[in-house]
Amino acid sequence: MLVNADGLVFVGKRIDNREGDWWQMPQGGVDPDEDLADAVLRELAEETGISSNLVSLIGRIDEPMRYDLPEDLVGKLWGGKYRGQEQTWFLARFAGADHHIDLDAHDPPEFCEYRWVAPDELPDLIVPFKKRVYRTVVEGFRSLV
Template identity: 75%
Template sequence: MDGLTYRPCVGVMLVNAEGRVFVGRRIDNREGDFWQMPQGGVDPGEDLRAAALRELAEETGLTPDKVSIIGRMEEPIRYDLPEELMGKLWGGRYRGQEQVWFCARFTGEDADVRLDAHDPPEFCDWKWVEPEQLPELIVPFKKRVYRAVVEAFGALA
């Protein structure tokens, strides 16, 4: 891991009118029943808010007219990949991710969600969950991140 940097990334905690949070099951993780919020890499020079809206659209099919950004964490959160994934993700260039998280209010209808909006899709299924469930649903090495996101945005949900 020496010399490896963190991949710039954004994440979105998408909250519906009932205060529940969108999670998707990754299409490429068949080893467990893990669910995650939309997230992804930031392109060089890309505005973070724009990156969050782009990633949300790619992973859920939701256009900016169906969401409203209502919060942003002040500080990014870093996590390291576990040993078994080191060198396998992102061309082996990163030790983990540095994520800037946004909270967005969903203003559309469930029928607006289209997991096939991007080719290839990242999620094979989705659902709404209570915010406090999030740390139990994510892969173990991201639990600390999800606890921080819930703590930061809990009142907004």
């Protein structure tokens, strides 16, 4: 969860789902033997173009969260190799400005547009099968945002 100085959260519209009106927070995989905090900063830079010197990690939910794909998506996403994900969530404070964001920083880009939203809006913006995770993340970081 990336928050700015106003306590708003970064969400991006996935480039591979332009027709849907679903927005998500940056997320990504962890390379073998990669430290989780290092993975957070790397993935954030890849998906948003935000340099790690503009970000401070200020929180972590230690208990991993899991979700399963709906049956109609199993076998269609992630090369058919996975039925869901396990995620460890971090809270990061963004000390930059919008001109520091570059959605084309990585090839291929993850997001086609972004916006800043109030934390309580997050569960209404994400695809339905991730709502429970987003509610838990919002509650877990509420006091730090």
